[in-house]
Amino acid sequence: ASVSEPAQKCCTENIQPFLTSILEELMGPVSSGFTEVRSLFDKEVNEIIQDFQKTNDMTRLKENVDQLMTLPFSSVKMEPCYLKVNLLQELLQDLKNRFKVYHIDFVIQRTQNFMQELMENAVYTFEQLFSPSHQADSAKIATTIEKVKLRVLK
Numbered sequence: 001a002s003v004s005e006p007a008q009k010c011c012t013e014n015i016q017p018f019l020t021s022i023l024e025e026l027m028g029p030v031s032s033g034f035t036e037v038r039s040l041f042d043k044e045v046n047e048i049i050q051d052f053q054k055t056n057d058m059t060r061l062k063e064n065v066d067q068l069m070t071l072p073f074s075s076v077k078m079e080p081c082y083l084k085v086n087l088l089q090e091l092l093q094d095l096k097n098r099f100k101v102y103h104i105d106f107v108i109q110r111t112q113n114f115m116q117e118l119m120e121n122a123v124y125t126f127e128q129l130f131s132p133s134h135q136a137d138s139a140k141i142a143t144t145i146e147k148v149k150l151r152v153l154k
Helices: 004-055 058-068 075-085 088-099 104-129 139-153
Strands: none
Touching: 004 058, 004 075, 004 088, 004 104, 004 139, 058 104, 075 104, 088 104, 104 139
16 A cells, blocks of 8 residues: 555656557567568468469479468578567667666567467468368469468458
């Protein structure tokens, strides 16, 4: 009871007025990272479509879809997404000094984990909605892949 009132006053005067601007500042790199995840998924599926249109090879399509499933675990391909979030390091450094925010690396790591999880969910959903083995008409496969991709991105 004796700590509640001073703590409430401290938060109201020294922290709450800055929360909106802090959140806006932090959301820039976070949004940029998640946008990069979306773009990477889009690019990878577009490559699958283009490859299938060139080859019309169902075995290769299956291999490409299987390879897509490993995308969240490819540090090389996911690196551009993760780099966008690394900008938080600089932004959080200022918060660390002003508000005694610690564990900056943890915030960045958790954000990157969420990005990987989002990609895992995207490729899993894509695989569930599109199964090349269930496609009878190979002429419609590219269109089907595109529709599934748009559905996943939605």
